[in-house]
Amino acid sequence: MTTSANIYSPSDLADACALVCFGCQPRLRPVGVPRYRDLLQRYRMDGPFRDAADAAADGLDLDVIEAHQTEGLILHPREGSWLSYRLKDHPKLGVTDRLVLGLAHVAIAARVYPTPADLEEQGVKRVSLAEVDDFLRRLTDRLREAAVDADGLTVAHPELQAAWRVYARLPSSRPTATGRLSESSTQRVIREALDWLVEQGMAYRADDLGAGQYRLAHRFRVQVREAAASAAFAVLCDLRRAHLAEED
Incomplete structure (x- = not known):
């Protein structure tokens, strides 16, 4: 559980990184992956957890564009990012x-x-x-x-x-x-x-x-x-x- 507005437990951080990892697999859909579906719902409902996931994405030079119920976590690599396709x-x-x-x-x-x-x-x-x-x-x-x-x-x-x-x-x-x-x-x-x-x-x-x-x-x-x-x-x-x- 999150212990304050700005401090996250190791479990929170692991979950936030797992969600970003799911989002990095664009063909994966949450409907068929219960953990992905649960983490996505948490992202949509839990502000502090959303901040943690956004920070994890930020560290990878990714912007979170949308948390879509069907499409999943939609990420966009920043220009010049090592994850961008050129x-x-x-x-x-x-x-x-x-x-x-x-x-x-x-x-x-x-x-x-x-x-x-x-x-x-x-x-x-x-x-x-x-x-x-x-x-x-x-x-x-x-x-x-x-x-x-x-x-x-x-x-x-x-x-x-x-x-x-x-x-x-x-x-x-x-x-x-x-x-x-x-x-x-x-x-x-x-x-x-x-x-x-x-x-x-x-x-x-x-x-x-x-x-x-x-x-x-x-x-x-x-x-x-x-x-x-x-x-x-x-x-x-x-x-x-x-x-x-x-x-x-």
Whole structure:
């Protein structure tokens, strides 16, 4: 038990660290792990224990974003944290691959959550390889236009500009002799981005809806909300909203 507002017993600290450890396993859900479920409930109800868990996360360069009853403890690594994922750390990706994969990640978020209201909506979103690819294909001309301002000066989004130029040169879907998507196709890159989200507990394959279909979890929406200040995300959201307005 907690002995005062600021002093924790060894048992309290062990429990707080255990909860953070559970949160570091994003595919783990509290509904199937009684101890995780109990610690999560304690975090939600017990202020001093919550402070202890937040401190444990802080020591690992993590921010506690939410304690969700279904999704569990949602953690977000700080920029530069040893736990943060950076495309440049991927051992198999060259510069071109990183550009296109990064664009795919941002495009998935911008297509599904183009407005602040979308980022607050609790409903489950669905997305497919073809939809994300089509979204980027149709916006290639808009991205080209967005690369300059009203005075014809280049807008300072060099990585975004480089990414869509590479993307536009790649084929959409090029099946191999075995029926798999070619390494040089954009839908293969999008699949890699979505499969990474699955590994991180942010998406689920939705084979019941057809090939290449995914459902996006609440955890993904929360992480996108934390990163919504990204310049590239803002540009793609602006273009997505303009496209939706034209469809209406």
